Amino acid sequence: MSDAATDRTxxxxxALTKFxxxxxxxxxxxxxxxxxxxxGLIGPNGAGKTxxxxxxxxxxxxxxxxxxxxxxxxxxxEPFEVTRLGxxxxxxxxxxxxxxxxxxxxxxxxxPHAGYGMLDGVLxxxxxxxxxxxxxxxAREFLAIFRLEKIQDELACNLPYxxxxxxxxxxxxxxxxxxxxxxxxxxxxxxxEIVTLMELIHFIRDQFKLTILLIEHQMxxxxxxxxxxxxxxxxxxxxxxxxxxxxxxxxxxEAYLGKGAAHAA
Amino acid sequence: MDLNVGFLFISVLKIAAxxxxxxxLLWALGQESLAAKIVAVxxxxxxxxxxxxxxxxxxxxxxxxxxxxxxxxxxxxxVALGLNLIYGFNGQFSLGQWGFYGIGAYTAxxxxxxxxxxxxxxxxxxxxxVVLGAAAIFGVYKFLRRYTGVPVLSAFTLYLVxxxxxxxxxxxxxxxxxxxLKPGFGTATSPGVLASPIVLQIVFFLSVLLxxxxxxxxxxxxxxxxxxxxxxxxxxxxxxxxxxxNTLMINSDTILPFPExxxxxxxxxxxKLTTWFWAFLFLVAIIVVMRNLIHSSTGRTILSVREDETAxxxxxxxxxxxxxxxxxxxxxxxxxxxxxxxxxxxxxxxxTFDFLVGFNPLIIVxxxxxxxxxxxxxxxxxxxxxxxxxxxxxxxxxxTEAPTWRFVLYPIALLLLMLLxxxxxxxxxxxxxLRSPMHRRKASPLPPEAAVESGK
Numbered sequence: 267m268s269d270a271a272t273d274r275t276x277x278x279x280x281a282l283t284k285f286x287x288x289x290x291x292x293x294x295x296x297x298x299x300x301x302x303x304x305x306g307l308i309g310p311n312g313a314g315k316t317x318x319x320x321x322x323x324x325x326x327x328x329x330x331x332x333x334x335x336x337x338x339x340x341x342x343x344e345p346f347e348v349t350r351l352g353x354x355x356x357x358x359x360x361x362x363x364x365x366x367x368x369x370x371x372x373x374x375x376x377x378p379h380a381g382y383g384m385l386d387g388v389l390x391x392x393x394x395x396x397x398x399x400x401x402x403x404x405a406r407e408f409l410a411i412f413r414l415e416k417i418q419d420e421l422a423c424n425l426p427y428x429x430x431x432x433x434x435x436x437x438x439x440x441x442x443x444x445x446x447x448x449x450x451x452x453x454x455x456x457x458x459e460i461v462t463l464m465e466l467i468h469f470i471r472d473q474f475k476l477t478i479l480l481i482e483h484q485m486x487x488x489x490x491x492x493x494x495x496x497x498x499x500x501x502x503x504x505x506x507x508x509x510x511x512x513x514x515x516x517x518x519x520e521a522y523l524g525k526g527a528a529h530a531a
Numbered sequence: 532m533d534l535n536v537g538f539l540f541i542s543v544l545k546i547a548a549x550x551x552x553x554x555x556l557l558w559a560l561g562q563e564s565l566a567a568k569i570v571a572v573x574x575x576x577x578x579x580x581x582x583x584x585x586x587x588x589x590x591x592x593x594x595x596x597x598x599x600x601x602x603x604x605x606x607x608x609x610v611a612l613g614l615n616l617i618y619g620f621n622g623q624f625s626l627g628q629w630g631f632y633g634i635g636a637y638t639a640x641x642x643x644x645x646x647x648x649x650x651x652x653x654x655x656x657x658x659x660x661v662v663l664g665a666a667a668i669f670g671v672y673k674f675l676r677r678y679t680g681v682p683v684l685s686a687f688t689l690y691l692v693x694x695x696x697x698x699x700x701x702x703x704x705x706x707x708x709x710x711x712l713k714p715g716f717g718t719a720t721s722p723g724v725l726a727s728p729i730v731l732q733i734v735f736f737l738s739v740l741l742x743x744x745x746x747x748x749x750x751x752x753x754x755x756x757x758x759x760x761x762x763x764x765x766x767x768x769x770x771x772x773x774x775x776x777n778t779l780m781i782n783s784d785t786i787l788p789f790p791e792x793x794x795x796x797x798x799x800x801x802x803k804l805t806t807w808f809w810a811f812l813f814l815v816a817i818i819v820v821m822r823n824l825i826h827s828s829t830g831r832t833i834l835s836v837r838e839d840e841t842a843x844x845x846x847x848x849x850x851x852x853x854x855x856x857x858x859x860x861x862x863x864x865x866x867x868x869x870x871x872x873x874x875x876x877x878x879x880x881x882x883t884f885d886f887l888v889g890f891n892p893l894i895i896v897x898x899x900x901x902x903x904x905x906x907x908x909x910x911x912x913x914x915x916x917x918x919x920x921x922x923x924x925x926x927x928x929x930x931t932e933a934p935t936w937r938f939v940l941y942p943i944a945l946l947l948l949m950l951l952x953x954x955x956x957x958x959x960x961x962x963x964x965l966r967s968p969m970h971r972r973k974a975s976p977l978p979p980e981a982a983v984e985s986g987k
Contacts, residue, residue, distance in 0.1 A: 323845055324844075325841065325844065325845075342679055342680040343679060343680075344679075344844070344849070345844035345845055346844055346845075346846075346847045346848055346849045346850070347679070349844075349845055349846065349847035350847045354845075355845055357841075357842070357845075361839045361841060361842035362838075362839075362842070363834070363835050363838035363839060363842065363843075364838055364839075365838060365959070366831070366834060366835070366838060370831055370834075373828070373831055374831050374832060374834075374835045374843075374846055374848070375846045375847070376828075377828050377829075377831065377832050377846070377847065377848060378847040378848075380828040382827075382828065383829075384824070384827070384829040384856070386827075387823055387824060387826075387827025387828065387829055387830070388820055388823045388824050388827070389823070390823055394827065398827070398828070401828065437846070438845075441846055441847050
């Protein structure tokens with residue numbers, strides 16, 4: 267691989283391994299994502315997809331291998347440092363700040379760029395008033411992009427499921443990431459909500475010039491929007507390619523449907 | 532057995548009046564104009580000051596007993612507000628608040644006690660320890676920022692060494708300073724400049740601030756390693772802290788080199804300098820600081836850590852530093868509360884700082900509502916006047932042993948409250964000044980120019 271190619275990648279994962287005691291949850295995973303790509307990571311339950319996400323975002327410490335984000339090694343970094351570098355994520359089981367308003371959820375994501383410190387806040391300096399107004403303004407405009415401005419004062423826990431997902435994605439984007447990790451964004455959504463979600467994902471990629479890596483179970487979503495798909499099973503990569511290639515890959519069919527299914531198909 | 536119904540009525544009236552007083556203060560403070568805020572503070576101070584000092588038909592409206600309860604309520608409010616920041620807003624279950632309260636009380640008492648006895652060492656040593664310790668902590672922090680992945684215990688060791696050096700230096704400064712200042716105190720027959728009442732008031736003010744800062748420093752050193760524990764373990768560790776502090780108080784004249792604290796016999800002769808002015812000043816200052824902190828970006832991150840630690844981390848928030856911050860600020864409030872208490876009561880006994888009594892602020896915080904500053908304030912005042920004022924006197928009329936029954940009635944009251952209002956008296960409701968600025972202007976959610984922005 268030439269140097270020029272290395273520079274262009276947003277995320278380069280090499281030989282990533284994670285043990286939980288004796289269990290090898292992820293083993294020797296390699297993954298490369300270029301700028302602006304919309305990549306998918308799929309696999310049966312327990313294949314280790316979310317573990318990979320947790321290692322990228324710094325919540326788990328890898329047992330081996332390396333993760334490079336825009337050429338920076340993420341080894342030993344705390345999750346908040348990883349986020350400040352420009353990796354945002356959502357969670358499989360939605361993790362909103364349930365008892366806070368939608369607006370506050372987004373404003374919390376702006377905290378690293380708030381522009382004033384704790385003392386400004388306590389002493390209510392001119393700087394506090396100016397920056398706080400800016401920040402709230404930005405958060406409101408941001409919510410308007412997602413058509414969430416009408417519910418900005420609602421508590422996050424009072425929203426319907428589909429809107430909670432939207433708020434979570436909006437919050438992740440508010441931390442101004444270059445790379446967005448979406449962990450099963452369509453989980454628990456009805457078909458109509460899934461269509462809206464797919465539009466939303468396309469929209470945010472173009473609007474924010476993002477690179478997106480998503481985990482998904484709904485084949486409709488994955489096949490519909492991903493350009494590159496990596497398939498995992500038992501912690502290992504068993505296939506990678508375009509949606510078309512994956513759909514006909516016998517190993518993938520076997521992993522999902524069991525032995526013999528590949529022949530039947 | 533004759534129950535004085537009139538007294539019962541007046542007691543309930545007093546509690547209601549106090550709650551109304553709190554509401555009025557918060558409402559007026561919440562007004563936009565600065566003049567209204569000043570009127571609010573001066574008015575709220577003045578009403579009670581008048582009730583304490585001006586006699587109406589022979590005796591002042593507020594008796595000595597009641598004004599004592601008022602001071603106790605103020606200190607309890609300070610301690611409980613600090614605990615609400617740690618537990619209610621940041622979600623860290625702490626039983627250590629009482630320990631910090633004790634540290635604050637003994638520190639402030641020692642400073643003024645020594646001062647009135649012609650010894651400036653207390654003020655000088657604590658003052659320099661706070662300044663040098665803060666410098667050492669800041670220096671170590673700057674140094675550690677250059678590296679990533681430093682283990683917590685290594686960082687803790689560096690901070691501890693830094694503060695230890697600061698302590699040794701402070702003692703040396705104290706000795707030196709005392710030699711210089713000694714003549715300033717004069718003799719018992721001809722007091723010097725430093726023994727004058729005005730200087731004593733300044734020293735008292737400084738001693739309370741320093742007591743808070745000292746407690747905050749101890750909170751920093753203790754919280755750094757302990758906050759990395761999970762929530763339940765953290766609770767146990769902080770309980771241990773309160774017990775250790777209490778044991779040190781009991782043995783302050785043997786293990787610790789402070790003969791003037793007289794160990795388990797209790798420290799006597801602390802000048803009673805706390806007036807309604809000081810108690811009110813410190814309480815309002817703490818309310819304002821806490822409210823400004825909560826309704827800022829930093830405050831929102833404190834709340835986010837309570838709501839979901841993992842999500843907070845992924846939002847770019849340094850969760851460990853955030854927990855430490857609220858713990859240190861909470862300890863600061865407790866220390867200030869302790870300093871005010873020591874100079875009101877004039878006598879400190881280790882029994883006051885026993886860990887069992889230390890559950891009181893916790894009860895108040897839960898009673899008032901986790902995450903409600905208003906609730907904590909109302910509960911602090913209501914609690915003291917209910918338990919000490921109403922029940923003690925009412926039951927006192929039923930016989931000499933009867934007041935003990937208040938510890939039966941009081942848990943029953945708590946039990947009923949938890950059954951009827953599991954989220955506490957006020958839940959997360961805030962009054963006037965303490966509400967978030969956005970909610971106060973809910974009438975016009977968007978300023979005109981912003982409405983145009985989002986409209987296009």
